[in-house]
Amino acid sequence: MIVKIKRGDKFREYEINVDKNWTILEVLEYIKTKIDSTLTFRASCRSSICGSCAMVINGQSKLACKENISKNLINNEITIEPLKKFPVIRDLVVDDSKAYEKLKKVKPYLTPKTPPKNSEFLIKPEEVASYDKQTDCILCMACYSDCAALDVDENYLGPFQFTKTLRFINDSRDNTPLNERLDLITKEGNIFECLECQACILACPKGVTPQFDIKKLQNIALQNGYQNPNPPQNDFNSFNFGGFNEGGFF
Numbered sequence: 001m002i003v004k005i006k007r008g009d010k011f012r013e014y015e016i017n018v019d020k021n022w023t024i025l026e027v028l029e030y031i032k033t034k035i036d037s038t039l040t041f042r043a044s045c046r047s048s049i050c051g052s053c054a055m056v057i058n059g060q061s062k063l064a065c066k067e068n069i070s071k072n073l074i075n076n077e078i079t080i081e082p083l084k085k086f087p088v089i090r091d092l093v094v095d096d097s098k099a100y101e102k103l104k105k106v107k108p109y110l111t112p113k114t115p116p117k118n119s120e121f122l123i124k125p126e127e128v129a130s131y132d133k134q135t136d137c138i139l140c141m142a143c144y145s146d147c148a149a150l151d152v153d154e155n156y157l158g159p160f161q162f163t164k165t166l167r168f169i170n171d172s173r174d175n176t177p178l179n180e181r182l183d184l185i186t187k188e189g190n191i192f193e194c195l196e197c198q199a200c201i202l203a204c205p206k207g208v209t210p211q212f213d214i215k216k217l218q219n220i221a222l223q224n225g226y227q228n229p230n231p232p233q234n235d236f237n238s239f240n241f242g243g244f245n246e247g248g249f250f
C-alpha cells in the first residue's frame with residue numbers, strides 16, 4: 001500500500017507492506033524507524049487518552065492511534081496531513097497554542113464553593129450525567145480542526161471550548177456566576193456563530209458532542225437575556241416563497 005504524508009508543501013509517498021490491522025500510528029512509527037527517521041509526529045499514550053496524535057487522515061481529523069489501516073485504506077492508499085487551522089511546526093506537528101489561548105478565555109476550571117458544614121459536596125446522579133460525557137474531552141483538537149465556523153471566523157472560540165463551558169455551568173460546585181460564564185461565550189467568536197454542521201461530532205474520538213452542547217448554551221444564554229449579537233439578516237419581505245397566480249405557480 002501507499003502512504004502519502006504531507007511534509008511541508010509537498011506529499012511524500014511511502015510504499016509499505018504491513019499488517020492491515022496495524023493502527024495509523026504504528027504505520028508512522030514503522031516509516032520513522034525503518035524508512036525515514038526524519039518523519040516527525042506527536043504521540044504518547046497509544047490508547048486514545050492523551051490526545052496528542054490527532055491528524056488529518058483522508059481529509060478527516062482523527063486519532064492516529066485509534067484508527068487502523070483497513071478502515072482507512074482507499075484504493076490501497078492512505079493520505080495523512082497535519083491538523084487544519086494551525087500553523088505547521090514540522091511535518092505532522094502543529095502549533096496549537098492559539099486553541100489553548102481560546103480555552104483559557106472560557107475559564108475551563110472549577111472555582112469551588114464552600115462545601116456544606118461537616119459534609120462534602122453531595123452531587124445527584126442526574127447532575128453528574130449532565131457533564132459526565134463532556135469530561136471525556138481529551139483536548140485532541142480534532143473537532144477544532146474540522147470546524148466550519150472557524151473557516152468563517154478565525155476568532156470563533158471553538159467546539160471543545162464551548163463543551164468545557166457547559167461542563168462547568170452544569171456543575172453545582174462551581175462558584176463562577178452563570179452570567180460571568182455566559183459573558184465569556186457571547187462576545188467575540190461567540191456560540192451563535194456555530195454553523196451547526198456537526199463536523200465536531202463526527203470528528204470526536206471520545207463521543208463528545210460539541211454542537212449539542214453549543215445548542216444548550218445558546219438556549220441558556222437566550223433564557224438569561226443574552227442575544228445573538230449578529231443575527232442572520234433574512235429579508236423575508238423580498239423573499240419569494242412561491243404561490244399561485246391565475247396561470248398556476250409563480
Ligand code: SF4
Binds near residue numbers: 150193194196198211
Ligand atoms: S457544529 Fe458548530 S462547532 Fe461544530 S464543527 Fe460545525 S460550526 Fe463548528
Ligand code: SF4
Binds near residue numbers: 142143160205206
Ligand atoms: S471534544 Fe472531542 S474532538 Fe474535540 S478536543 Fe475534545 S476529545 Fe477532541
Ligand code: FES
Binds near residue numbers: 047048050051066
Ligand atoms: S497517542 Fe495518545 S491519543 Fe493517540
